[in-house]
Amino acid sequence: MRIGFIGLGIMGYSMASNLLKAGYELTVYNRTIEKAEKLGKSGAKVAYSPKEVAENSEVVISMVTDAPDVEDVLFSEKGVVKSGKKGLIFIDMSTNSPEFAKKTAKKLSEYGIEFLDAPVTGGDKGAREGTLTIMVGGKENIFRQVEPIFQAMGKNIIYVGEIGSGQALKLCNQVVVSLDMVAVIESLMLARSLGIDDEKLFSVLSTGAGNSFTVQYYLPKIMKGDLEPGFKAAHLKKDLKYALDTGTSASLPLPGTSLALQLYNSMVSLGMGEKGTQGLIKVYEKLIKT
Incomplete structure (x- = not known):
């Protein structure tokens, strides 16, 4: 299958690179064209619009920031639908709401384009190493074609069910991711206030019942003061808003999610939205100084 890939950010660039390594014929597009041209040197065909990507592809993947970006990729004057042939499969691997996925699938069906929502988790590390967990919603026969x-x-590829179910499962994941980060940072702040060495805390958390991906991957970064993004805080804030809105529509109380969202709102308001989610420690440090 000829594949198109749109969105070469922290995650997307590595994901597209792994498709090239697997031998797929790949066409790439990114708003910052230099990133696409870099992949072009590795064998990808560089496109200068989503429309051009669709012209050269049987499957088009988007890995962009938010719902408006997906809509622009699809329905703008130079969007996918302007050249996408009937039977094209469009896969949105960014994180959006289940309702947005359903609405997008319905709209694309009018053009004869199939749709899968397939958000991922695993961060920049998983993207680089090809070890992402991918949650897929949509028609099962279409999923099997592109598996x-x-x-x-x-x-870890999980077929979840109908359109929107991949996004729904991803939002569940983001609730845990956000609250795990809150727990790790609060544990670190408490340990430091009690004079406990960072390394001793890491030794206990990483080998005991408190162990998690956040402990293994992000706690060492926090300890070193490394706030560069594996996943941007602004993106997690967006995901938590979707999760909270989805819970609210079902009259489901999510107090922990609400707390995490407010903390990440604070981080973004401090101008740190482009930093990694582990930068939340700066919010706590500011609270201490207040």
Whole structure:
């Protein structure tokens, strides 16, 4: 299958690279064209619009920031639908709401384009190593057609069910991710206030019942003061808003999610939205000084 890939950010660039390594014929587009040209040197065809990507592809993948970006990729004057042939499969691997996925699928069906929502988790590390967990919603027969494509980017591929169910499961994941970060940072702040060495805290958390991906991957970064993004705080804030809105529509109380969202709102308001989610420690440090 000829694949198009739109969105070469922290995650997307590595995911597209893994498709190239797997031997797929790949066409790439990114608003910052230099990133696409860099992949062009590795064998990808560089496109200068989503429309051009669709012209050269049987499957088009988007890995962009938010719902408005997906809509622009699809329905703008130079969007995918302007040249996408009937039977094209469009896969949105960014994180949006289940309702947005359903609305997008319905709209694309009018053009004869199939749709899968397939958000991922695993951060920049998982994207680089091809070990992402991928959650897929949509028609199962369409999923089976493109399953080898997912396997080139991820290790744990989960077909969830109908359109929007991939996004729904991803939002559940983000609730845990956000609250785990809150727990790790509060534990670190408490340990430091009690004079406990950072390394001793890490030794206990990483080998005991408190162990998690956040402990293993992000706690060492926090300890070193490394706030560069594996996943941007502004993106997690967006995901938590979707999760809270989805819970609210079902009259479901999510007090922990609400707390995490307010903390990440604070981080973004401090001008740190482009930093990694572990930068939340700066919010706590500011609270201490207040």
